[in-house]
């Protein structure tokens with residue numbers, strides 16, 4: 001039997017409608033949620049991501065400020081800009097698009113963003129808050145995955161979740177969020193010796209690797225929920241995830257497509273974080 005799709009576009013639309021209504025409420029009180037997006041250099045993929053984020057802001061009635069700088073910008077200049085935005089009352093969220101040019105220390109730049117405007121959730125204070133269960137911004141991609149599980153009323157308590165990938169922006173925060181919901185969590189990575197043995201035990205698998213076909217049908221327990229975070233290109237140059245979608249959908253209970261799955265949810269959760277930052281003010 002074919003798995004049910006968790007449609008990230010439809011779910012995003014639903015959440016963004018709610019965001020737009022909350023933005024109007026805030027505006028009536030004289031506050032327009034504002035997101036500043038900084039792009040340094042001319043990476044074409046980054047330019048697309050940034051455009052989509054600004055578009056989403058505009059569609060939900062938020063204020064967006066896009067600042068683009070040449071790759072020749074110095075780190076000190078970028079830090080100055082971030083500090084100025086930290087002080088700007090019309091800005092509730094600051095996002096510095098990664099990757100940055102090699103002469104810049106991305107972590108140092110992120111740590112310069114005020115934690116109360118860190119809507120990407122990458123600041124060490126945000127990571128610490130997530131780890132300890134304190135309030136703070138959650139990184140948008142794993143947060144979007146949690147919303148997808150919520151949308152199918154999936155109760156994680158006592159379930160075994162396997163996260164493939166341990167990056168600071170996806171894998172580790174994903175594992176922590178699943179843990180907060182009482183799942184038993186296994187984190188796999190490039191040194192995991194028998195990935196299939198792990199994933200076959202999983203009620204939920206989150207693939208966040210960045211390699212095609214990391215998860216194939218023979219690695220999935222029948223009925224499992226499969227969330228595909230990966231963004232790769234197939235031989236025809238088309239966007240695809242980490243999961244062998246055609247094969248795995250015949251075994252899984254639920255599956256997210258690529259495109260149209262986790263990707264739109266990531267931007268939606270950025271809007272949620274920015275809105276909530278403004279609401280806190």
Ligand code: NAP
Nearest residue numbers: 141165166167170189190208209210229230231262263266
């Ligand atoms: P990353 O920093 O490169 O991390 C990849 C992780 O995968 C690492 O932890 C790595 O292990 C692990 N890994 C590599 N090969 C593996 C293998 N054969 N088996 C098991 N684990 C393996 O990537 P990321 O930033 O987390 O992103 C992961 C993917 O998600 C990428 O395709 C990225 O484009 C995509 N992404 C999508 C969105 C979205 O909105 N949809 C957002 C962010 C990222 P080690 O730690 O041992 O090296």
